[in-house]
Amino acid sequence: MSLKIKDIAKMANVSVATVSRVLNDSDKVSLETKNKIMKIIQKYDYKPDRIATSLRRKKTGIYAVIFSVKGGKVLEDTYSTKFLKGVLNYFSSKGLKLIVDIHENGNVAEYYSNMIKSKVVDGFILLDIRKNDERVNLLNKEKFPYVVIGRNDENNFVYIDSDNVAGAYMAIKHLKQIKCKKILYISGDMGIPVSEQRLTGVKSAQKDLGVEIDVEFGDFDEEKTVEILKSILKKGFEYDGIFCASDTMAYAAMKFLKGLNIEVPIVGYDNIPLSEFVGLSTIDQNIIKIGYSAAQTVDNMAKGKETISMVVPSKLIKRQSTLSFIQKHI
Template structure:
């Protein structure tokens, strides 16, 4: 079947292509009789305007690019879910890119998204959580931002060139540490994360600050880094159980590490929280699905995504927006502490 174009519609209606375009996009008045004739021809041929072609005229694609680091960690899809709900209400479609925190993949996706003429970008993880982000990677985003607005979620870059929306992870760590202390724990360890990520360093700083404020000793052997996975939690807890003097409670970098640690502790016959308390961070859906249910900190993942889209939408419309939006975390007390 031959493809019908806007030129065919114009030829059959004996009008200009510009007139057909005005009817399709409702951008200017068209005589009622002419409009009805054009609409009748469109319906007869079941004509559907090419979205890309229309975007070239309007300079609007209705697309927003989203880069995030790990689809297997439920926190990021939950943030994306909030962003998608807000985007749909505003008429945007999200173009999702899983970067695996690989800077080369990030650059490839950034190039692709710019070629697709997205109207804005949301960025999570990877370089914006790197302790030592290279000048070249920072410059790449700065160059893109001259043409396309960018909003960072829970991250930043040297010089703070981009708008940000974040949850106060330092305050969240303070909340959950104080909760463990109020439960009577004096020996508290820390599990997971990497020394190369700013989120780990921020939480470790808060962890040490709360220990000091409560006159509790920081013990290097009670802090074990690794990564952000369940398998990391399992491995690190095996190491901790072998300690001659071990903590009575552990704060983990996220829910995944906490769940891995809890499974290993239980497999060794330990009761949670009677023998050892374990707390996570993020309040992903898995936290309440565990037995015992996991005490954690909510980052309001859904709200994070929605706020990011609302800010980005305003930037796309060239409205003034404050550089940083900070959400307050919430302590979620469950059975594991």
């Protein structure tokens, strides 16, 4: 069927060992022999069997990203796709491959354990990291290469994270710049690292910039966000700026307040497609960059190189939800 290294060797009148050396850029092949072999390889467009190579080398050049299903929703947000795009940008540019899988039910540790034993992949990129994550425990024990997207309290691993602290700080700074004096921050639930980091950024901006900020907990829930606004409205709404820990909460707030003809600058977080559509100012986490860096890092790790954790900077996207207030304040 297709050509094997043995066929090339025969045609070139050399041993398979020599062909293999040429294939792998070994220096101990004479230029003459090398050229002779190269010519034949090119003529027949010979490509080695990667499975056979993998078996010998104990490396496949394949990595994996596993999506765990949370409430049936998997791979249906732009976060996943942008992240994948970043990961693929790296791997495809290097001729490496990525296995994408979803793991629905059953033991997560068992799933990863089987993946390791099957020897198909050289490393993992972990999403949705939790506190005391069983995957981390397993992979550390097995000394198997992986990098984590995000952080938890332990950080006994290499991670690539978004700079949530700086992102939240930027949002508050922007509201301050458009002259907001009293800001409402609607946070995500505590216990989630992302929420805690964003709150830290808000507190830090409050201290540095001297703005008044009240914090409420919307828990990334749209209804809860509206409830918070309703109960504030009962006492009279005194805020001249709102920052929400997610675009979905920000949009819920925007819609609710618009219904009551209350106009107030508002900033969200995540830069989901809807936000561009409705003109919501927000923080973009540069998810593509995060994916790219994660891929690069796990690849280096699998190849035994030194690797370090990274924090990827976010970007403020200014849109109508805040920009339209600039003139009013002047």
